[in-house]
Amino acid sequence: QVQLVESGGGLVQAGGSLRVSCAASGRTFESYAMGWFRQAPGKEREFVASISWSGSSTYYADSVKGRFTISRDNAKNTVYLQMSNLKPEDTAVYYCAAGPGGSYYYLHKYEYWGQGTQVTVSS
Numbered sequence: 001q002v003q004l005v006e007s008g009g010g011l012v013q014a015g016g017s018l019r020v021s022c023a024a025s026g027r028t029f030e031s032y033a034m035g036w037f038r039q040a041p042g043k044e045r046e047f048v049a050s051i052s053w054s055g056s057s058t059y060y061a062d063s064v065k066g067r068f069t070i071s072r073d074n075a076k077n078t079v080y081l082q083m084s085n086l087k088p089e090d091t092a093v094y095y096c097a098a099g100p101g102g103s104y105y106y107l108h109k110y111e112y113w114g115q116g117t118q119v120t121v122s123s
Helices: none
Strands: 002-007 010-013 018-026 033-039 046-051 058-060 068-073 078-083 092-099 117-122
Touching: 002 092, 018 033, 018 092, 018 117, 033 068, 033 078, 046 068, 046 078, 058 068, 078 092
Parallel strands: 010 117
Antiparallel strands: 002 018, 018 078, 033 046, 033 092, 046 058, 068 078, 092 117
């Protein structure tokens, strides 16, 4: 079992930056691929970014490529999402998730989910 707790969300103006974090506890964090997903009101949950267990491979949705950076610190059992040049359409609840290697952008492959953190970008 893995417990995930997101933090760092908030309100930011368009063009600004924000970093959200996800702290993990429980089973061996470094054995899991980690992903960030988001869900805006009235929309389905969508893939944002993912990172392999070692941190050597990362994947991004086209909508955030070049603006968001995912990273992890296995010594701290934490995964981060650095968001820059934020746009109003980035407004959503951001969720982190843990899954086996190869989970990539496949939402259904992720086994553990956090409770989410709200990110609001004002225009």
